[in-house]
Amino acid sequence: MGLVIRGGWVLDERGHPRRRDVLIDGGRIAALGPRLPDAGHDVVDASGLLVLPGLVDLHVHLREPGFEAKETIATGTQAAARGGFTTVACMPNTRPPLDRPELVRWVRAKAEREGAARVLPFACITREQAGRELADFRALRDAGALAVTDDGRGVQNAAVMRAAMREAAQLGLVVAAHCEDEALAGAGAVHDGAFARRFGLPGIPGSAEAVQVARDIALTMETGCRYHVLHLSAKESVAFVRQAKALGVPVTAEVTPHHLLLCDADIPAPDANWKMNPPLRSREDREALIEGLLDGTIDFIATDHAPHTAEEKARDMAAAPFGIVGLETAFPLLYTHLVETGICTLQQLVDWLTVKPAQAFGLPYGRLAVGAAADLTLVDLEAERAVDPAAFASKGRNTPFAGWRLKGWPVLTMLEGRVTWQDPARFALT
Numbered sequence: 001m002g003l004v005i006r007g008g009w010v011l012d013e014r015g016h017p018r019r020r021d022v023l024i025d026g027g028r029i030a031a032l033g034p035r036l037p038d039a040g041h042d043v044v045d046a047s048g049l050l051v052l053p054g055l056v057d058l059h060v061h062l063r064e065p066g067f068e069a070k071e072t073i074a075t076g077t078q079a080a081a082r083g084g085f086t087t088v089a090c091m092p093n094t095r096p097p098l099d100r101p102e103l104v105r106w107v108r109a110k111a112e113r114e115g116a117a118r119v120l121p122f123a124c125i126t127r128e129q130a131g132r133e134l135a136d137f138r139a140l141r142d143a144g145a146l147a148v149t150d151d152g153r154g155v156q157n158a159a160v161m162r163a164a165m166r167e168a169a170q171l172g173l174v175v176a177a178h179c180e181d182e183a184l185a186g187a188g189a190v191h192d193g194a195f196a197r198r199f200g201l202p203g204i205p206g207s208a209e210a211v212q213v214a215r216d217i218a219l220t221m222e223t224g225c226r227y228h229v230l231h232l233s234a235k236e237s238v239a240f241v242r243q244a245k246a247l248g249v250p251v252t253a254e255v256t257p258h259h260l261l262l263c264d265a266d267i268p269a270p271d272a273n274w275k276m277n278p279p280l281r282s283r284e285d286r287e288a289l290i291e292g293l294l295d296g297t298i299d300f301i302a303t304d305h306a307p308h309t310a311e312e313k314a315r316d317m318a319a320a321p322f323g324i325v326g327l328e329t330a331f332p333l334l335y336t337h338l339v340e341t342g343i344c345t346l347q348q349l350v351d352w353l354t355v356k357p358a359q360a361f362g363l364p365y366g367r368l369a370v371g372a373a374a375d376l377t378l379v380d381l382e383a384e385r386a387v388d389p390a391a392f393a394s395k396g397r398n399t400p401f402a403g404w405r406l407k408g409w410p411v412l413t414m415l416e417g418r419v420t421w422q423d424p425a426r427f428a429l430t
């Protein structure tokens with residue numbers, strides 16, 4: 001006996017909403033069409049709801065092993081499920097960092113047991129993320145690493161990055177880069193702009209990112225490696241990626257919801273809930289990111305969900321760690337501020353959160369199609385409420401969006417046909 005998701009809105013190939021039923025059987029989508037027969041199946045009433053492929057977030061910090069006070073695989077994937085995400089890629093800047101195959105296997109096994117989402121671990125580029133010796137890419141790939149990155153830090157030495165790209169190209173691995181030149185970023189806490197000057201805080205210039213983007217594009221051209229830029233934030237970086245794509249360089253890029261929606265002029269006061277790396281930049285940078293997303297320079301959206309404890313984030317802006325949570329607010333934020341405002345269409349937003357990240361990393365997820373895994377997200381586009389960090393499933397409450405009134409909240413999430421989250425006010429599926 002299967003399950004029919006009855007009468008929800010499914011986006012067709014041209015992005016038009018159509019009333020469709022979805023039949024799920026054996027963890028897969030068995031049929032998709034108007035008025036499928038009940039035939040003894042369980043039925044979920046999805047009328048009035050949008051039925052999307054499960055969302056995909058390829059930049060998440062789950063913090064295990066080592067930083068369980070900030071987040072765990074269990075709480076982080078529960079946050080993912082609440083946010084409508086069914087697939088997340090987790091970053092290797094844990095303690096110890098994921099630089100050995102047994103650690104990658106450990107994360108995968110724990111996620112298999114405790115996870116409310118599919119977890120694809122990134123592994124390190126360099127041992128200990130120290131930027132010197134390469135990790136064993138072949139062993140990491142064979143252990144199931146999605147790709148390699150030293151996220152949290154940029155690879156400072158160009159020769160090390162080139163060696164990583166050569167090795168990755170041989171093995172068919174993507175190299176994903178946190179682009180940050182540490183000599184230029186210095187001890188910066190926020191973008192090197194008006195806010196930094198007003199509060200006497202050390203600044204991080206856009207060039208700290210852009211010089212590594214430019215360097216890595218040159219190295220990609222030399223090595224033929226598949227290269228991905230994490231959390232793009234500076235207008236110069238957008239220009240470099242645009243030019244590289246025009247030249248046929250195999251580069252992709254992601255952007256976060258907060259860099260699309262906020263700039264440093266929006267920071268109300270020195271408050272570490274507004275501190276993340278890369279920092280919120282200028283209005284022109286923000287506009288360049290939106291333009292880059294719309295013209296295809298930037299391939300997809302990823303949250304960079306980076307939970308920290310309340311205690312850490314209560315420190316002053318110079319001392320607190322970088323990072324904000326993102327999983328539980330991403331879809332409603334982007335729906336309310338990009339779709340409802342007419343900046344992009346619903347179909348574009350859905351693509352940037354599903355099929356686009358999947359395609360960039362060669363993953364078979366992010367599409368509603370017969371035969372695909374039954375990863376589904378039901379969204380109520382009319383539901384409106386304020387962001388309440390106290391109600392997050394994540395251990396992290398560090399968000400600049402507290403109190404924002406948003407529409408478009410996920411109400412039910414399903415991974416391979418199993419419910420991973422349901423709004424208790426609406427559903428009681430077992």
Ligand SMILES: NC(=O)N[C@@H](CC(=O)O)C(=O)O
Binds near residue numbers: 275307
């Ligand atoms: N983005 C952040 O501000 N912080 C991330 C690291 C990272 O993604 O660079 C973290 O691990 O906390």
Ligand SMILES: [Zn+2]
Binds near residue numbers: 152230231278
């Ligand atoms: Zn990073």
